[in-house]
Amino acid sequence: MGRFLLFLVVLTSSIFAQKKVEDIRILNLLPYFVQPPLVDPCLPLDFSLGKDKKDPYFSNGYFWGTQGSTSDYFKDPSCLKGCLIRAQVSKTVKQIGYDRFSNDGNTQDLSAAGFTEIKVSKGRWGIFPYRELLAKGPKGRHYYQMWVGLNTEEGATLYFQFLYPEYLNEPTQTQKSIWANFVKKTNLLGVNDLLVARGVDLTPNFIQEKKLIEKVGLKVEKRKGDQKLFIHMGSIQKFSVLNIEQINLLNSPCLGQCIVEIDALIALNESEPSRKTFRVPYEVVESFTFKADMLNTSRFYETSKYLLFY
Structure with missing residues (x-):
C-alpha cells in the first residue's frame, strides 16, 4: 500500500499544497x-x-x-x-x-x-x-x-x-x-488530499520525480486491440527503456488507476545518461495519438511490447 501511494504523486499537474490531516x-x-x-x-x-x-x-x-x-x-x-x-x-x-x-x-x-x-x-x-x-x-x-x-x-x-x-x-x-x-x-478526494489523508509525507524526492515527468512531457497510452504501450515525450537526447512493469490498480482501495512503471536511462541536453524510474498513469485508447512531429520516423523505436517516441 505504501508503494502505491507514492505512485499517486505523479497523477496530478498541480503544485502540492502543504495540507495537514486536520484540513481534510x-x-x-x-x-x-x-x-x-x-x-x-x-x-x-x-x-x-x-x-x-x-x-x-x-x-x-x-x-x-x-x-x-x-x-x-x-x-x-x-x-x-x-x-x-x-x-x-x-x-x-x-x-x-x-x-x-x-x-x-x-x-x-x-x-x-x-x-x-x-x-x-x-x-x-x-x-x-x-x-x-x-x-x-x-x-x-x-x-x-x-x-x-x-x-x-x-x-x-x-x-x-x-x-x-x-x-x-x-x-x-x-x-x-x-x-x-x-x-x-x-x-x-484530489490526489494531494488522498496522500495527506493516508499520512504520506510529500518529500522533495517525490516532487522532483513529478517535475521531471512534466519537463520531458512523458505520456503513455495503451492500445486496446493488442495491449501495446505507446511511450511518447518531447525531444530529449537519450531515452532507453530498461524495464517496464504494468500495475493494475483498478481494485485499489484508494484511487483505482492503471500505472506503468518505466525504468530507463535518460539524458537531457548534453548531460550524461542517468537511471531514473518513472511512474505514470496510462490511458487505454483505440488508436495511438498522432502529432505532426511524429512524421520524423527516426525518433521512433519499437519492440513487441511498446512503441517509443522521443
Whole structure:
C-alpha cells in the first residue's frame, strides 16, 4: 500500500499544497471512523459535525448541518427547523461486490408497509459505489436515504439519512438541493488530499520525480486491440527503456488507476545518461495519438511490447 501511494504523486499537474490531516473535511466529519470513504463531500460550507455532549463517541451516528440545526436537533428532534444529514454504519445492508449491495432489487417490504413513489438510483463517488432510495411513506412524508460501499472485506456500508422538519411532508426546494448535491456531486478526494489523508509525507524526492515527468512531457497510452504501450515525450537526447512493469490498480482501495512503471536511462541536453524510474498513469485508447512531429520516423523505436517516441 505504501508503494502505491507514492505512485499517486505523479497523477496530478498541480503544485502540492502543504495540507495537514486536520484540513481534510471528511476526516473532520467522521472522527473515530476506522476506514472512512476518502471523498470530498459536497455540502454547504456552514455544515459541520454536530457534537452532542450526551454522545461524545457518536454511537448514535454523525449529524452534519449548521451549528443551529444540530443544536436544535440534539435538544429535541421536533425542534429542527433546518436540515441535517445523519451518517452511521449500516446494520442491515452489506456491499457484496464491487457495485452490488445486499438490498439490490428488494423493495417489496417497503411496498408492503405502504410506501409509494419508491425510486432507487445507483452511482459512485469515485471508487465508492452507492445506492440512493427515495420513497413516500404511508402518511405522505417523503424519505431520503442512501448507502455507500466502503470496499472492505467485511462489506461494510455507510448509511445516510436526510433529516428535515417534522412539520413538513417533504423538504423545501433549498433543502432538496442540499441532499441532491451531496449525492450527485460528492467525489473522490484530489490526489494531494488522498496522500495527506493516508499520512504520506510529500518529500522533495517525490516532487522532483513529478517535475521531471512534466519537463520531458512523458505520456503513455495503451492500445486496446493488442495491449501495446505507446511511450511518447518531447525531444530529449537519450531515452532507453530498461524495464517496464504494468500495475493494475483498478481494485485499489484508494484511487483505482492503471500505472506503468518505466525504468530507463535518460539524458537531457548534453548531460550524461542517468537511471531514473518513472511512474505514470496510462490511458487505454483505440488508436495511438498522432502529432505532426511524429512524421520524423527516426525518433521512433519499437519492440513487441511498446512503441517509443522521443
